[in-house]
Amino acid sequence: xxxxxxxxxxxxxxxxxxxxxxxxxxxxxxxxxxxxxxxxxxxxxxxxxxxxxxxxxxxxxxxxxxxxxxxxxxxxxxxxxxxxxxxxxxxxxxxxxxxxxxxxxxxxxxxxxxxxxxxxxxxxxxxxxxxxxxxxxxxxxxxxxxxxxxxxxxxxxxxxxxxxxxxxxxxxxxxxxxxxxxxxxxxxxxxxxxxxxxxxxxxxxxx
Numbered sequence: 251x252x253x254x255x256x257x258x259x260x261x262x263x264x265x266x267x268x269x270x271x272x273x274x275x276x277x278x279x280x281x282x283x284x285x286x287x288x289x290x291x292x293x294x295x296x297x298x299x300x301x302x303x304x305x306x307x308x309x310x311x312x313x314x315x316x317x318x319x320x321x322x323x324x325x326x327x328x329x330x331x332x333x334x335x336x337x338x339x340x341x342x343x344x345x346x347x348x349x350x351x352x353x354x355x356x357x358x359x360x361x362x363x364x365x366x367x368x369x370x371x372x373x374x375x376x377x378x379x380x381x382x383x384x385x386x387x388x389x390x391x392x393x394x395x396x397x398x399x400x401x402x403x404x405x406x407x408x409x410x411x412x413x414x415x416x417x418x419x420x421x422x423x424x425x426x427x428x429x430x431x432x433x434x435x436x437x438x439x440x441x442x443x444x445x446x447x448x449x450x451x452x453x454x455x456x457x
Contacts, residue, residue, distance in 0.1 A: 287395025291388025402426030
């Protein structure tokens, strides 16, 4: 696998949310606004890159018998540091994301990349893998956040345009801001993304 393929797989063929269906808990909970979705995506990416790099560096020092517990300790440490930093300097975002920052410790994406990739590859490849996966997850959250905020709340990055919509007799679809709407949005995004992915793969196969 080339470095380009290693990077792109996390965005397209192995997208954590839309293909592997991992990390759905924060995806459903924090995507009510675009700001929260992007904030969670960036936080997740920073944590994933950091843990992948650390685990790749120490992979030969960790006995197989304590491999998974060691990874969890590393992930928990990184998450704690990032959460404390956000609490000190990004308190508004920290409050908005709440418990879902701490829950990254048990996010299957992070532990999965540690076990499946970082523990078997060098630092550079692990960094590229984590960056691609993180960007793929961030883009997925952003797509959901954009749909739910624009169509559900009638706003964009907090800028309200419901009054403009009212002039043309259009009202926001309020159900999209609720848990039911989160599941509906996720389902539509998964369908649309995989339809695009399969069409792209078919085109590449023909070439």
